[in-house]
Amino acid sequence: MAESSVSLDTTSRNAVELIGICKTFPGGVHANKNITLRIREGEVHGLLGENGAGKTTLMNILYGLLTKDAGRIIIKGEEVELQSPQDAIVRGVGMVHQHFKLIPPLTVAENVVLGLEPILVSTKMESHLGGWSVKSVGVLSQILPVDLSAAEKRIVAIAEENGMNIDPKSKVMDLSVGQQQRVEVIKTLYRAADILILDEPTSVLTPQEVDELFVTLSKFKEQGKTIVLITHKLREPMILCDRISVLRDGELVGTVNREDTSPEQLARMMVGRSVSFTVEKPPKEPGSKVLSVTDLVVYNAQGLVAVKGVSFDVHEGEILGIAGVEGNGQTELVEGIVGLRKPKNGQVLVNGKDLTGKSPRKVRNAGVSHIPEDRHKKGLVLPFTIQENLVLGRHADVPFATGPRRMLLNLQESRRVSKDLVQTYSIKVSDVSSSAQTLSGGNQQKVVVARELAAQPKLLIAAQPTRGLDVGATEFIHQVLVGMRNAGLGVLLVSAELDEIVNLSDRIAVMFGGKIVAIRKPSDTTVEELGLLMAGHEVAGGSDER
Amino acid sequence: MMQAIDPNLLLLGWLIRSTLEMSTPLVLAALGGMFSEKSGIVNIGLEGMMLMGAFTAAAVSWYTGNPWLGLLGGIASGGLLAVVHAVACVTFKGNQIVSGTGVILFASGFTTVMLKVVWNAQGASDPVTKIPDVYINPIKDVPILGTAFGQMSPIVYLMFVMVALSYYVLYRTPFGLRVRASGEDPSTLDTAGVNVDHVRFVAVVISGCLAGFGGSYLSISFLGFFGKLMTGGQGFIALAALIFGNWTPIGCLLAGVFFGFLNGFQNTIQILNVPELQLYLNFVKMLPYVLVVVALAGIRKSIPPKAVGTAYEKEAKA
Ligand SMILES: Nc1ncnc2c1ncn2[C@@H]1O[C@H](COP(=O)(O)OP(=O)(O)O)[C@@H](O)[C@H]1O
Ligand SMILES: [Mg+2]
Numbered sequence: 001m002a003e004s005s006v007s008l009d010t011t012s013r014n015a016v017e018l019i020g021i022c023k024t025f026p027g028g029v030h031a032n033k034n035i036t037l038r039i040r041e042g043e044v045h046g047l048l049g050e051n052g053a054g055k056t057t058l059m060n061i062l063y064g065l066l067t068k069d070a071g072r073i074i075i076k077g078e079e080v081e082l083q084s085p086q087d088a089i090v091r092g093v094g095m096v097h098q099h100f101k102l103i104p105p106l107t108v109a110e111n112v113v114l115g116l117e118p119i120l121v122s123t124k125m126e127s128h129l130g131g132w133s134v135k136s137v138g139v140l141s142q143i144l145p146v147d148l149s150a151a152e153k154r155i156v157a158i159a160e161e162n163g164m165n166i167d168p169k170s171k172v173m174d175l176s177v178g179q180q181q182r183v184e185v186i187k188t189l190y191r192a193a194d195i196l197i198l199d200e201p202t203s204v205l206t207p208q209e210v211d212e213l214f215v216t217l218s219k220f221k222e223q224g225k226t227i228v229l230i231t232h233k234l235r236e237p238m239i240l241c242d243r244i245s246v247l248r249d250g251e252l253v254g255t256v257n258r259e260d261t262s263p264e265q266l267a268r269m270m271v272g273r274s275v276s277f278t279v280e281k282p283p284k285e286p287g288s289k290v291l292s293v294t295d296l297v298v299y300n301a302q303g304l305v306a307v308k309g310v311s312f313d314v315h316e317g318e319i320l321g322i323a324g325v326e327g328n329g330q331t332e333l334v335e336g337i338v339g340l341r342k343p344k345n346g347q348v349l350v351n352g353k354d355l356t357g358k359s360p361r362k363v364r365n366a367g368v369s370h371i372p373e374d375r376h377k378k379g380l381v382l383p384f385t386i387q388e389n390l391v392l393g394r395h396a397d398v399p400f401a402t403g404p405r406r407m408l409l410n411l412q413e414s415r416r417v418s419k420d421l422v423q424t425y426s427i428k429v430s431d432v433s434s435s436a437q438t439l440s441g442g443n444q445q446k447v448v449v450a451r452e453l454a455a456q457p458k459l460l461i462a463a464q465p466t467r468g469l470d471v472g473a474t475e476f477i478h479q480v481l482v483g484m485r486n487a488g489l490g491v492l493l494v495s496a497e498l499d500e501i502v503n504l505s506d507r508i509a510v511m512f513g514g515k516i517v518a519i520r521k522p523s524d525t526t527v528e529e530l531g532l533l534m535a536g537h538e539v540a541g542g543s544d545e546r
Numbered sequence: 547m548m549q550a551i552d553p554n555l556l557l558l559g560w561l562i563r564s565t566l567e568m569s570t571p572l573v574l575a576a577l578g579g580m581f582s583e584k585s586g587i588v589n590i591g592l593e594g595m596m597l598m599g600a601f602t603a604a605a606v607s608w609y610t611g612n613p614w615l616g617l618l619g620g621i622a623s624g625g626l627l628a629v630v631h632a633v634a635c636v637t638f639k640g641n642q643i644v645s646g647t648g649v650i651l652f653a654s655g656f657t658t659v660m661l662k663v664v665w666n667a668q669g670a671s672d673p674v675t676k677i678p679d680v681y682i683n684p685i686k687d688v689p690i691l692g693t694a695f696g697q698m699s700p701i702v703y704l705m706f707v708m709v710a711l712s713y714y715v716l717y718r719t720p721f722g723l724r725v726r727a728s729g730e731d732p733s734t735l736d737t738a739g740v741n742v743d744h745v746r747f748v749a750v751v752i753s754g755c756l757a758g759f760g761g762s763y764l765s766i767s768f769l770g771f772f773g774k775l776m777t778g779g780q781g782f783i784a785l786a787a788l789i790f791g792n793w794t795p796i797g798c799l800l801a802g803v804f805f806g807f808l809n810g811f812q813n814t815i816q817i818l819n820v821p822e823l824q825l826y827l828n829f830v831k832m833l834p835y836v837l838v839v840v841a842l843a844g845i846r847k848s849i850p851p852k853a854v855g856t857a858y859e860k861e862a863k864a
Binding site: 063065066084085086089095097101102103104105106110113114115116117119141142143144145146187 | 714715718719720721723724726727730731733734735736737738739740741860
């Protein structure tokens with residue numbers, strides 16, 4: 001990969017030119033401000049920016065999924081007005097979306113052919129035409145039989161050509177996230193895309209899967225395809241991209257050659273100031289056990305064993321990080337501890353008190369705070385006001401409840417406390433009585449964190465606490481977590497972001513297939529070893545730190 | 547002719563025939579509901595579309611004397627009323643329940659007024675030309691078979707054809723795949739370069755056509771006249787059959803036949819004219835509705851299309 005060089009020949013053809021693109025959403029968010037971007041034919045172009053910088057919006061405009069307010073789009077030298085994705089697809093643009101555009105109950109083949117279904121009777125005729133255009137048969141083709149078996153053959157062929165392995169007959173809901181992403185890539189190849197947009201493709205993958213994806217992508221590059229790689233991680237564009245464009249707050253900060261830049265420069269461009277990649281973390285002797293989990297077995301919503309006998313302890317003044325690819329039982333483990341899901345077996349002790357299978361309220365009252373992984377579904381009541389969200393859970397206790405038998409809410413008190421919290425955690429709000437919906441993701445998460453810490457817990461359980469947050473908010477949350485640890489709290493941190501785990505944790509437990517496969521000190525391990533463990537490989541000679 | 551036939555066998559034949567007759571409008575309307583809901587649009591207006599079909603079929607048959615033209619008219623009118631529903635729900639992203647209710651209210655009022663205009667009648671129209679029944683002469687005198695299938699409306703047979711056709715369209719054609727995708731996740735369909743609104747619009751209109759078909763059967767095949775509000779809740783039973791049948795063509799058929807059986811059972815009791823059983827007639831009449839409640843309470847787990855009931859707005863964040 002290293003020898004691929006950027007052609008400085010400015011006359012080299014552009015696959016895509018976006019000129020002066022502007023987009024304002026109905027809500028008033030100015031997502032793209034006069035962005036001009038040229039993507040050369042055959043290059044891998046990185047599009048870097050924090051969450052909310054406008055990367056997805058810009059690419060959705062290029063894909064015809066969103067309309068632009070102003071600007072011009074030129075694809076392969078032809079100026080186009082895209083009415084729908086169809087217009088982009090026929091010009092060879094393919095997009096793998098951040099949130100997969102797949103329909104779980106349908107099969108792989110059905111998902112791939114959707115919108116471009118081969119017709120049984122006309123396959124012969126169309127192969128004469130050399131294309132797959134359904135239009136040639138007209139509207140009538142809509143009720144002719146689909147030739148699924150031909151599609152399946154072609155899918156297998158495409159997959160094999162690119163070193164992927166997929167069963168076209170299996171249902172998408174039975175596939176792993178990595179496999180689903182492969183289906184998305186095949187979908188674009190099936191449409192003969194030669195301009196490939198991948199929106200944050202790595203955020204759902206293990207380090208090894210990322211490597212595999214990058215191998216596939218460099219194959220595409222050899223085939224002469226143009227690739228746009230969207231990411232908010234700094235490491236990735238530095239590996240694969242020829243040139244990198246950085247967006248910030250809807251504006252293009254600049255486009256740089258990979259040779260001429262560094263992660264530090266990219267970070268500055270992305271955030272607008274220099275960022276520290278590591279968190280200040282003074283050494284600390286862990287104290288007594290706060291949380292002790294023994295042989296915990298938890299079933300998931302489908303009634304399958306998700307946590308298969310897990311044991312670990314968390315001490316005062318310690319951050320125990322649980323690493324793992326999502327879907328390996330972390331969600332159920334946390335739910336089993338905080339009382340959202342009854343464990344089938346095992347024991348949960350908090351400060352020596354048995355809380356196994358107790359209600360979330362009892363667990364809370366025992367001094368456990370929980371930052372849930374899904375802040376929209378479990379962390380906040382979105383239509384409620386910020387003030388209501390900030391006292392939720394404590395609303396029935398003094399001083400937030402008053403009157404006989406604490407039947408009334410003390411709104412003045414909750415307003416005062418909310419205002420304090422908004423100050424302390426520098427949550428950007430216009431008014432504490434506006435709904436939580438109106439906040440950005442980072443500020444929503446700050447509301448959750450503020451509420452959970454205001455309860456003065458002894459144990460903090462944080463699940464994916466920085467998911468989808470920008471660098472600033474992520475830094476803030478990291479500081480809070482480390483601050484809590486320094487203050488003597490036990491912290492259980494569950495995260496799919498390996499960097500986060502490695503930077504923050506005092507000990508790292510790796511979860512795979514519902515089990516904790518290893519516990520390591522950050523100093524005794526490497527990202528590579530953790531990646532292998534996360535993917536379920538046995539690693540010989542590792543020393544366990546249980 | 548039927549001198550020495552065991553009355554019990556005669557009864558069984560009657561029951562089969564009655565079941566098929568009663569289930570035909572239910573299955574047709576349920577199939578209609580299926581197309582709409584599979585595409586993501588709730589169609590509680592089935593009842594109104596059936597009524598419209600029943601009226602139009604009778605009126606066209608009355609004026610032209612040709613019941614087949616009546617059938618076409620009935621199907622078209624159901625489809626036309628569905629266009630209104632589609633414009634409200636698909637084009638203008640209106641509330642699907644409100645629009646469906648509007649459709650029912652409109653159809654009730656319109657057909658009642660038109661009953662007066664066309665036939666100058668309050669309760670029931672004059673008799674209109676019926677679609678002739680199909681006779682299968684060779685089996686006419688076979689005990690059970692003869693009673694059950696010897697004489698039957700061709701629409702009953704067409705109903706089975708429609709089930710097969712619906713299955714083919716939904717699971718074997720590009721349109722069907724798009725309908726299913728549209729009801730599960732319209733934004734994915736959009737991303738695949740397909741116009742979601744077009745798919746939904748067509749699916750809703752097909753829905754109305756099938757409901758109109760079912761309604762037409764009532765007026766110009768089963769009875770031979772149009773009666774005020776003659777559908778009497780069958781559109782809702784069809785919705786229940788759709789849920790019972792888990793949104794599949796075969797399921798709609800089985801559930802529709804089951805509800806048809808309960809109705810047929812009740813008819814058979816009436817024919818029997820046994821005073822003791824008459825007492826329970828109202829109870830039997832009630833059964834389908836009880837089962838609807840049970841079905842809705844989820845005794846049988848059915849999985850609706852994921853995006854059903856929600857309008858698809860292109861610019862909304864996925
Ligand atoms: N459909 C939408 N409606 C309103 N605001 C939106 C919509 N989609 C995105 N936004 C806003 O536009 C901004 C840019 O979003 P996006 O392009 O998704 O960022 P990125 O992909 O860089 O993380 C964000 O502030 C986001 O909240
Ligand atoms: Mg994005």
